[in-house]
Amino acid sequence: MSEIPASEQAQLDAARDEFVAQWGAMGSSWGINRTMAQIHALLMITPRPLSTDEVMEELKISRGNAHMNLRDLVGWGLVRSVIRKGERKEFFEAERDVWKMFCTIVRERKRREIEPAIAVLKGCVDRVEGLESPEAKAFSEQTQALCEFMETADAVLSRVARSDESVVLPWALKYLAK
């Protein structure tokens, strides 16, 4: 049996806590709720599935909170639930491949945010069709430019996130990075 000094364990625990806290803070600034980001962080760095109770315990959060955010993460496709045979409890495990994670996030944000935005912009463009005042012209031009931009972004992201390409992607991007 190999030795794992208590001090090393403490050092690791501290690093893990730091990571979870920071990932949570980052989430906030990207419009993602702190707890959700923390749970995600915790699952990413834990090499085995965790139960709701373990998540509650680690992060000192309530059952309701843990439950809801785990569900959301599953909804995003970033976490999957695992049922062990013979156990009634549900366990959760995060996708650990960063490129797959990236593709998943791109795909979801595209669906949840970019596509609706395009619809809204198109609506705005339509509403002023045919108006002749200079103000109307300015409005129409700007909304149309934004709309085209979003459509291009949408198309580019579709290509980038095409799941069967997630193996090539790191390679391609690293090349792009020069």
Added chain:
Amino acid sequence: MSEIPASEQAQLDAARDEFVAQWGAMGSSWGINRTMAQIHALLMITPRPLSTDEVMEELKISRGNAHMNLRDLVGWGLVRSVIRKGERKEFFEAERDVWKMFCTIVRERKRREIEPAIAVLKGCVDRVEGLESPEAKAFSEQTQALCEFMETADAVLSRVARSDESVVLPWALKYLAK
């Protein structure tokens, strides 16, 4: 003098309000404060610089709020202030070129969010260097993968946002979009 029927004006106003409201809502979901996004929207679709008072009036917000958010927008480089000769008031005008806007946002988010994130991740990697337990190994591998990912993203975005390329960019991306 050309005719601009009141109904057309009303139609335009409604469309403008809709656009401002929706852009504000979009901002929220991207972690940007609603008012800031609304001011940005308003300035984008107004073909002349506006004063703080005009912004307050249009959006029905307080002076303090208008002021702070205008400052933030200037800080992001999305809005510039214009001083007309002979006038003491300050006016504000948004960048209208969507590709320049895009580059500005990329550059700022990179600086404010990606770079600090890389620093944090590096810190986490360092803290567990040399630890041997399997848990430590898992942690170290995951943080390292995230760190490399962020560095690649950082490099790619640097290239994309290089300001002198903002003319080629639309072309390049439209090509990428297939």
Added chain:
DNA sequence: CGGAACTTTCAGTAAGTATTGAAAGCTCTG
């Protein structure tokens, strides 16, 4: 210098979001 015109700050408050904890719902098993 006095004060008009405008900008900036910030304590207090309002509005919006996230969290808790307890109750209600399932589902399996004896």
Added chain:
DNA sequence: CAGAGCTTTCAATACTTACTGAAAGTTCCG
């Protein structure tokens, strides 16, 4: 079909973030 074990929901509440409005600060001009 009773109840243990686990999940789900949600009203109440805590926390966070954004906004207001008034006061203080700056700049310019006669």
